[in-house]
Structures are given as C-alpha cells and as structure tokens.
Amino acid sequence: MGAPRVPLEPPTPEQKAFLERAMQQYGKATYNFAYRLTGNEADARDLTQDAFIRVYRAWRSFQPGTSFLSWIYRIVTNLHRDELRRRKGRFQEELPEDNAPASFGGERPLAVTPIEDYVERQLGEPLSRALAQLSPEQRQVVILADIEEYSYQEIAEIMGCSIGTVRSRLHRARALLRRLVERAQRPT
Amino acid sequence: MMDHLNNDLLIDYLHAQLPPEDDALAHAHLESCAACRREYEAEAALSETLRSAALAEELEFPSLISAAVWEQVRQAQPTWGTRLAGLFRPAIAVPAAAAAVVALYFATPLSQNGALPAKHISATYYLEAHAAQQARNPLGERSPTAAQLIESSTLDIGGASDLADVIDAPPLAMMPAFDAGR
Numbered sequence: 001m002g003a004p005r006v007p008l009e010p011p012t013p014e015q016k017a018f019l020e021r022a023m024q025q026y027g028k029a030t031y032n033f034a035y036r037l038t039g040n041e042a043d044a045r046d047l048t049q050d051a052f053i054r055v056y057r058a059w060r061s062f063q064p065g066t067s068f069l070s071w072i073y074r075i076v077t078n079l080h081r082d083e084l085r086r087r088k089g090r091f092q093e094e095l096p097e098d099n100a101p102a103s104f105g106g107e108r109p110l111a112v113t114p115i116e117d118y119v120e121r122q123l124g125e126p127l128s129r130a131l132a133q134l135s136p137e138q139r140q141v142v143i144l145a146d147i148e149e150y151s152y153q154e155i156a157e158i159m160g161c162s163i164g165t166v167r168s169r170l171h172r173a174r175a176l177l178r179r180l181v182e183r184a185q186r187p188t
Numbered sequence: 189m190m191d192h193l194n195n196d197l198l199i200d201y202l203h204a205q206l207p208p209e210d211d212a213l214a215h216a217h218l219e220s221c222a223a224c225r226r227e228y229e230a231e232a233a234l235s236e237t238l239r240s241a242a243l244a245e246e247l248e249f250p251s252l253i254s255a256a257v258w259e260q261v262r263q264a265q266p267t268w269g270t271r272l273a274g275l276f277r278p279a280i281a282v283p284a285a286a287a288a289v290v291a292l293y294f295a296t297p298l299s300q301n302g303a304l305p306a307k308h309i310s311a312t313y314y315l316e317a318h319a320a321q322q323a324r325n326p327l328g329e330r331s332p333t334a335a336q337l338i339e340s341s342t343l344d345i346g347g348a349s350d351l352a353d354v355i356d357a358p359p360l361a362m363m364p365a366f367d368a369g370r
Contacts, residue, residue: 008264016261023257027249035247045253052257127237128245145203146235147242152205167205171196178234 008057018059022068023052030072036143037080039132047083051075073148074158077140084136130180138173145170193217193224198231 011019030051035044054075055062062071131139137159144155145166155166193201193214200206201214218225 008260010264010266011261019257019261023249023254027254028247031249031253032242032246036242041247044247045250048249049253049256052253053260056257056261127241131238142238143242146238152203167196167200170203171199174199174231174234175195178230181234 008053011056015056015059018062019052019056022055022072026069026072027052029069030076033073033143033148034076034080036131036147037076037136037140043083047076047079050079054079067154070150070154070158073144074160077159080136080140127177127181129184130177133180134173134176138169138176141166141169142173142177192221193227195227195231198224198228202228202231202235 027048031044031048034047034051035041038044038047051072055072062068131142134142140159141155144150144158145152150158152163152166152170156163159166197206197210197214201211201218204211206214218228
C-alpha cells in the first residue's frame with residue numbers, strides 16, 4: 001500500500017506486548033476483513049500490515065473497554081479509502097480521460113485488476129462476483145452489517161459517517177446485490 | 189391492518205435496527221402477511237449466503253504479515269525528539285540533576301560557607317591592620333601604654349633602676365607600685 005513511511009519509534013515493552021497481543025488475537029479477523037474489502041490477498045496483506053503499524057504507532061490512543069476490533073476495522077477502512085483515492089489519482093494521471101475504459105464508472109475508482117483476478121477465481125459464485133461489483137463504500141457497509149454483524153451505529157463509527165448514510169448505503173447495496181445475483185443465476 | 193413492509197424497513201428489521209415499537213409492528217405484520225414474509229425471507233437468505241460465503245473462504249493470518257510488522261519495528265530508530273525526551277526519564281534525569289547541583293555548589297561562593305570570594309588585598313593592608321590591632325592591645329609590644337608603663341614602672345620602682353632589675357621584676361599587673369599608681 002502507499003501509506004507514507006514516517007519513521008517508527010523504537011518500542012517500549014508495553015507497546016511491544018500490545019502489538020503482539022493485537023496480532024495474535026485479531027490478526028486473522030483483520031486480515032479477512034481486509035481481504036473482503038480489497039478482494040485479493042496481496043492487497044489484503046499490505047492493508048493488514050499497514051493497519052498493525054498504525055496500531056503500533058497509536059497504541060496509546062486505544063481506550064481500554066472499547067472494542068479493539070471496531071478500532072482496527074476503522075483503521076483498515078480509512079487506509080483502504082486512502083489507498084483507493086491514491087490509486088484513483090494515479091490511474092487518472094496515467095490514462096487520458098477519453099481513453100479510460102467505459103466500465104470504470106465513478107463508483108469504480110480502482111484500476112481493478114486485483115478484483116478482476118478475484119472474480120475470475122470465483123466465477124462459480126455469483127454472490128462474490130456481485131459483491132465485487134459494488135462500490136467500495138457499499139461493499140464495506142455490506143461486509144460490516146451482514147458478515148461482521150455490526151449495528152448501524154457501530155458501522156457509522158467505523159466508517160466515519162452518519163447512521164443515515166449507513167442505512168441508505170446498505171439499502172442500495174443490498175438491492176443491487178439482489179439484482180446482480182438474480183441476473184447471474186438466470187439461465188442464459 | 190398496516191400496509192406492506194417495504195424493503196428498506198425489512199432490511200432494518202432484519203438487522204434489528206428498528207425502534208422497539210416499529211419492530212413490534214413489523215413482527216406482527218410478518219406473522220400475518222405471506223407476501224411480506226416471502227420478501228423478508230429473501231433478504232434473510234441474502235444475509236445468510238453472504239455470511240456462509242465469508243465463512244467458507246476464511247483465510248488464516250499469514251505469518252509473513254507479523255514478520256514484516258516486527259521487521260519494521262526492529263528497524264525503528266529513535267528520533268531527536270525521543271532522544272531528548274529520553275534525557276528526562278527519571279533514571280537519567282535524577283543523577284544528572286544531582287551532578288549538576290554538586291558542580292554548581294563547588295563552582296559558586298556557596299561552598300565557601302557563604303563567604304564572598306576573597307578579593308586581592310595588598311600585603312601592606314595586613315601589616316597596617318596588625319599594627320592597629322597591636323596599638324589597641326595595652327600589653328602589646330608596640331602599645332604606647334605598655335611603653336609608658338614600662339617607663340613609669342622604671343621610675344616608680346625606685347631602687348630598681350638597673351635594666352636587669354626591670355626585666356626580672358614581676359608582671360606589671362602584680363606590682364604594688366602599679367596598684368599604688370592608680
């Protein structure tokens with residue numbers, strides 16, 4: 001991922017223990033969340049690695065008694081959004097506007113080779129393919145609401161938006177998912 | 189009988205995000221309306237399929253992620269700010285402060301029991317001071333009083349006019365002539 005490389009400080013013993021425990025207990029969940037967001041293992045690895053580095057940097061800002069998973073999902077969501085913006089900027093710089101493929105609409109900011117790879121591998125699963133066609137924000141909200149089973153309030157906190165936005169994104173995303181799945185299941 | 193539940197309401201109901209009153213109304217309606225129940229089951233099936241698909245393709249946490257994170261941590265170097273802050277840690281700051289206080293003590297007049305630093309004074313000052321002190325001492329060698337006393341005692345002691353007698357005479361304070369001379 002293209003996160004800016006600010007030099008790290010050497011760890012204190014508490015900081016080291018915090019990071020170790022965080023990776024042991026939440027590494028798998030974080031990696032799977034990143035994988036569902038990005039749709040491919042390489043980006044998920046980078047995203048997860050950057051997320052834990054951010055945890056390491058900001059470990060003192062974690063408030064005991066709150067959900068660590070919500071905190072790290074928020075970090076992953078923010079990093080993913082930043083990465084999408086960065087790639088979008090790079091992609092727009094590389095290709096003149098009139099040469100941009102028509103399929104890359106406003107909601108598909110990635111130069112989506114990784115997602116296309118993912119979809120290629122999952123051709124037998126219409127749902128996964130449909131999920132990959134949602135916008136990043138819609139995919140995030142579906143993953144958080146339906147797979148991770150967070151409340152709208154928690155999703156709003158993780159995504160940094162209002163509950164109303166969560167609700168409308170989820171409604172639109174699910175309506176789109178159902179249409180895409182039905183279309184994929186229809187015999188050709 | 190309430191109207192049919194729209195999909196947005198069903199999705200909120202499915203995710204248990206309706207206020208209690210609305211939730212109760214939706215629940216009651218679903219009990220009695222087959223069309224809404226079918227729609228609800230379709231939404232529920234979508235959620236269930238998403239969860240099953242996610243569970244089926246769940247991945248293990250790759251050890252190379254933690255290895256890469258620890259590698260970055262190992263390469264971490266303290267910044268100037270941290271180094272400076274490190275100097276204020278008690279283990280370093282307390283001995284350093286103590287050493288500074290000791291150095292300050294020996295480098296200032298405080299170590300001289302509060303006395304001011306000695307100024308450069310000419311040796312003649314001491315000679316003059318000594319002479320003045322001697323002059324104040326009635327029994328001092330340069331005291332004019334002593335000289336006068338010696339002179340007067342020589343006169344008063346009558347027969348002891350010889351210098352040797354004067355030298356051998358008892359101290360002036362014990363001499364009867366001294367008492368008599370008052």
